[in-house]
Structure formats: structure tokens, C-alpha cells
Amino acid sequence: MIRENHDVVIVGGGVVGCAxxxxxxxxxxxxxxxxxxDSDPRASKANFGLVGSYGKGYGAPRYQQLSRESVALWAGFAADLREETGIDVEYENDGCLHFCLSDAxxxxxxxxxxxxxxxxPDADPCSHMIDRSALERLLPGTRLGAxxxxxxxxxxxxxxxxxxxxxxxQQAIGLRGGSLVGNHTVSQIEPIPDGSFRVRVRTPDGSRCFETEQLIIAAGLGSTSLGAMVGLDVPLRPQRGQLLVTERLDSILRLPASGIRQTRDGTVMIGVSHEEVGMDLGxxxxxxxxxxxxxxxxxxDLALASLVRHWACLRIxxxxxxxxxxxxxxxxxxxxxxxxxxxxxxAVHAGPVADALSRDALPENFEFFHHRRFDVSQVI
Structure with missing residues (x-):
């Protein structure tokens, strides 16, 4: 069995782990x-692509603040990625809409x-309502439904x-001297008496073992079983979201919206459902x-468009x-x-959160995000 040593091993190669x-x-x-x-449920590869704080953390101001902070960092984050990798992540932040279809x-x-x-109350109220006439001025050339x-x-x-x-x-990880390996399913995490961890994985050609002083589990729905191996028992459930995409069209929607957005290549994405169906990806x-x-x-005008794909993802x-x-x-x-x-x-994961974790800590004021909030005996 091959053994390798790393400063930090991150379990999960989606957007959270990679950031x-x-x-x-x-x-x-x-x-x-x-x-x-590749058979793992991958929310990162079936995502709607919105970047926003609108409505996030209702009843939980700390989550709202975290979302606002990340949105504010996103332009620099996207620019850095493009400069480093040459990949344009097609980030635009001219606003995101939530359409209303009745007065009620x-x-x-x-x-x-x-x-x-x-x-x-101390944050800039960057989300607000606009009526139909203001909406039409904001979206010239878009024919809105009655x-x-x-x-x-x-x-x-x-x-x-x-x-x-x-x-x-993923490309930037390699450019910065890190390693990302696929088809390495973690089968066991073993705490070692010296305070480090031994991470065993299954690979198509056998098994490998990695040792590290710091371990970060960011494996989505797989995190429940992995976290339990190191005393991190976090309750999770899957939630299915279905999405549709059309053929490429001329521009009909300049701004993205909740449940409908036109991508830069002209396709229109339609979604998103919220279904409690377990691990069913149908x-x-x-x-x-x-x-x-x-x-x-x-x-x-979408009535004239052809649908070309229909898929589902599982939220964490x-x-x-x-x-x-x-x-x-x-x-x-x-x-x-x-x-x-x-x-x-x-953006906040790649910035302040990564900065704190590199010092084996979390940013200040992150106490709210601890999973002990789900344990009634801890909060009574």
C-alpha cells in the first residue's frame, strides 16, 4: 500500500472542497x-449557477452576512481565476430577479x-422590489408575460x-502545486495517536493511504458517514432539484432570475424543484x-424553443x-x-475561510455555523 504525507487532505472535489x-x-x-x-451525486456539476445573497439566511443574520461577504468578494475571485488559469467563469453581477406573477x-x-x-440593519439594503414598468425599463427587448x-x-x-x-x-490547484485525484473513494479515516490522520481510499487498481495533520471533510452527502469516523456527526438529507435547458436562442433575458436564466451561450436554464425523495436522481x-x-x-417567447436536456441533482x-x-x-x-x-x-471559502483553516482555525464569529445548534441538549 502506497503512503503519502500532505499538510492537509480535503475529502471532496466539488466546488466547496476545491475552493x-x-x-x-x-x-x-x-x-x-x-x-x-463519477457515479457520486455531484451537486457541483448540476448547479443552476446563481451567485447571490438575496433571501439567504432568513432568520439567521450570520448566514446572510456570510453570503453578502462572499458576493462582495466574487468579482476579484473570478478575475484571479481567469488571470491564473485563462478560464473565464462567465461571472456577471448586474442583478438577479425574483419574478412575481400576481399582486398577492x-x-x-x-x-x-x-x-x-x-x-x-447595519448592512446595505441591496435587495428591493421593482414594479412592472421599472422591470420593463431594466429589460429592454424582453417580452414579459401578461x-x-x-x-x-x-x-x-x-x-x-x-x-x-x-x-x-481544479486547474488552479495543480498550478499552485496541489494535487487532485479522482476515483479515490475514501473508505476509512483513522485518527493516529500522534494527532494526525490516516485516510484510506479505494481506487480502481487497489488502495492507497494518505497521512495528514489536518483533514477537511467537504464531501457533500457523503460527509455524514465520513464525519462520524472523527466525531463530526452532522445531520444531512438530500433534496432533489430538477433542471431543464433549451437550445441556444437570441438574447431574451438580460438578467438571471430565480428559476430561469439565459447563459452566455444563449441556452435558457429552467428550474428548480425542491423535492424530498431521498437519493432518487430520476x-x-x-x-x-x-x-x-x-x-x-x-x-x-420560450414557447418556440426546443428543450435539449433534463436532469436532476441532489442538494446537501x-x-x-x-x-x-x-x-x-x-x-x-x-x-x-x-x-x-x-x-x-x-469566494469566501477561497478567501477568509481558507485563510483561517490554514492556521487550523475558523474565522471569527463562525460559532453560529457549528453543528451543535442541532443538538437540543446544547441549546436549552
């Missing part, structure tokens, strides 16, 4: 990223946003190409029809739907990082 590795490599850490097989819908969204903004009465807008929000983002991060015509009907109420959902960042109390040096908003939070 952490990218940032830690910049701070002098010899980082190894272990990724599983508009009033409900306005109330939601007012409450959300009030939960962070039912559209207005929208909420996250003025600092935007979107990117999530596949390009993952490819850029697609259904019922959900596709429902998502399509709503999209046509917003953009009736904690009981309160907020991220988890924590160190094991049983085995210091073992960490876990989980969220279902890995695209939006990529």
Missing part, C-alpha cells in the same frame, strides 16, 4: 484533494424582503458558469411540465438549511465544511 484547497495552497499549505467516482405574490415578496433586510407584475431584485447578485468555475478551480415529466408552465408565464441540506463549519472536539485537526450554496460561497 478551500485553492485558498489554502495560496497560503503555503501542501494540499491534496480526494474526489470520488408581489406583496408577499415585498414583506419577505422587508423582514430579511431588517434582520441585518401576469408579471414586478420582481424582487438583488442588485449586487448575478450568475456564473458553474462547470467553468469547477474546471478553473427526473419526472410532472415536474418538468410545472417548471415549464411557470417559465412560459414569465417569458412567453442541513436541518435548518444553513452551512456547517466545525472542528472535531474529539480529534482536533479534523474539520467539516458543508453547505448547499457552494457557488455563492466559493
Amino acid at each position: 478551500l484547497a485553492y485558498g489554502m495552497l495560496a497560503r503555503g499549505k501542501r494540499a491534496l484533494v480526494l474526489d470520488g467516482g 405574490d408581489y406583496e408577499e415578496e415585498a414583506k419577505f424582503l422587508a423582514n430579511w433586510n431588517a434582520q441585518s 401576469e408579471v407584475v414586478g420582481a424582487g431584485i438583488g442588485a449586487a447578485d448575478g450568475h456564473c458558469n458553474p462547470l467553468s468555475l469547477l474546471r478553473a478551480l 427526473t419526472t415529466t410532472f415536474t418538468a411540465a410545472r417548471m415549464t408552465r411557470r417559465a412560459l408565464r414569465i417569458l412567453p 441540506i442541513t436541518p435548518d438549511e444553513h452551512p456547517v463549519y466545525a472542528q472535531s472536539s474529539m480529534y482536533p485537526g479534523a474539520w467539516i465544511a458543508l453547505c448547499h450554496s457552494g457557488i455563492t460561497l466559493a
Whole structure:
């Protein structure tokens, strides 16, 4: 069995794990990223691509602040990736819309946003409501459906190409001297008496073993079983999201929106469902029809477009739907990082979070994100 030593081993080669590795490599850490097989459920490769804080962390101002912080860092993050790798992640931040299809819908969204903004009174209220006339001025050339009465807008929000983002991060890891290996499914994590960890993996041609003083579990839904090996018991559940994509079209929607966005190459993405179906990655015509009907109420010109793909992904959902960042109390040096908003939070993961983890710590004011919040006995 081959044994290798690294400063930090990150289990999980999606956007969360790769962003952490990218940032830690910049701070002098010899980082190894272990990724599983292609059959693993990969949220990073089936993502809608929105980058925004709109509505994030309702009832949890610390999560709202983290999302706002990451959005503010995203332009520099995308520019650095392009300069380093030559890959354009197609980031744009001219705003992101949340369409309202009735007066009641508009009033409900306005109330939601007012409450959300009030939960962070010291922050700039960058999300607000606009009526139909303002929306039409914002989207010249877009023919909106008759039912559209207005929208909420996250003025600092935007979107990117999530596949390009993952490819850029993976390439940058190599350029910075790190390693990313696929088809390396972690089978066992063994704490060693000297305070380090032995990570055993299965590979197509046998097995390997890696030793490290710092371990970060960022393996999405696989993190439940892996975390339990080092005293990090985090409750998770999968949530299915189905997506559709059309053929390439002329520009019909300048800004991305929740559930509908036009990519730079002209395709239109339509989604996203929220289904509690366990680990089922199947697609259904019922959900596709429902998502399509709503999209046509917003953009009736889509009626002439052909759908070319329909797929599903599994989100990583904690009981309160907020991220988890924590160190094991049983085995210091073992960490876990989980969220279902890995695209939006990529910039903060590569920046302040990676910076703190490179010093075997977490940023200040991260106590809220510890998974002990799910243990009633800890909070009563």
C-alpha cells in the first residue's frame, strides 16, 4: 500500500472542497484533494449557477452576512481565476430577479424582503422590489408575460458558469502545486495517536493511504458517514432539484432570475424543484411540465424553443438549511465544511475561510455555523 504525507487532505472535489484547497495552497499549505467516482451525486456539476445573497439566511443574520461577504468578494475571485488559469467563469453581477406573477405574490415578496433586510440593519439594503414598468425599463427587448407584475431584485447578485468555475478551480490547484485525484473513494479515516490522520481510499487498481495533520471533510452527502469516523456527526438529507435547458436562442433575458436564466451561450436554464425523495436522481415529466408552465408565464417567447436536456441533482441540506463549519472536539485537526450554496460561497471559502483553516482555525464569529445548534441538549 502506497503512503503519502500532505499538510492537509480535503475529502471532496466539488466546488466547496476545491475552493478551500485553492485558498489554502495560496497560503503555503501542501494540499491534496480526494474526489470520488463519477457515479457520486455531484451537486457541483448540476448547479443552476446563481451567485447571490438575496433571501439567504432568513432568520439567521450570520448566514446572510456570510453570503453578502462572499458576493462582495466574487468579482476579484473570478478575475484571479481567469488571470491564473485563462478560464473565464462567465461571472456577471448586474442583478438577479425574483419574478412575481400576481399582486398577492408581489406583496408577499415585498414583506419577505422587508423582514430579511431588517434582520441585518447595519448592512446595505441591496435587495428591493421593482414594479412592472421599472422591470420593463431594466429589460429592454424582453417580452414579459401578461401576469408579471414586478420582481424582487438583488442588485449586487448575478450568475456564473458553474462547470467553468469547477474546471478553473481544479486547474488552479495543480498550478499552485496541489494535487487532485479522482476515483479515490475514501473508505476509512483513522485518527493516529500522534494527532494526525490516516485516510484510506479505494481506487480502481487497489488502495492507497494518505497521512495528514489536518483533514477537511467537504464531501457533500457523503460527509455524514465520513464525519462520524472523527466525531463530526452532522445531520444531512438530500433534496432533489430538477433542471431543464433549451437550445441556444437570441438574447431574451438580460438578467438571471430565480428559476430561469439565459447563459452566455444563449441556452435558457429552467428550474428548480425542491423535492424530498431521498437519493432518487430520476427526473419526472410532472415536474418538468410545472417548471415549464411557470417559465412560459414569465417569458412567453420560450414557447418556440426546443428543450435539449433534463436532469436532476441532489442538494446537501442541513436541518435548518444553513452551512456547517466545525472542528472535531474529539480529534482536533479534523474539520467539516458543508453547505448547499457552494457557488455563492466559493469566494469566501477561497478567501477568509481558507485563510483561517490554514492556521487550523475558523474565522471569527463562525460559532453560529457549528453543528451543535442541532443538538437540543446544547441549546436549552
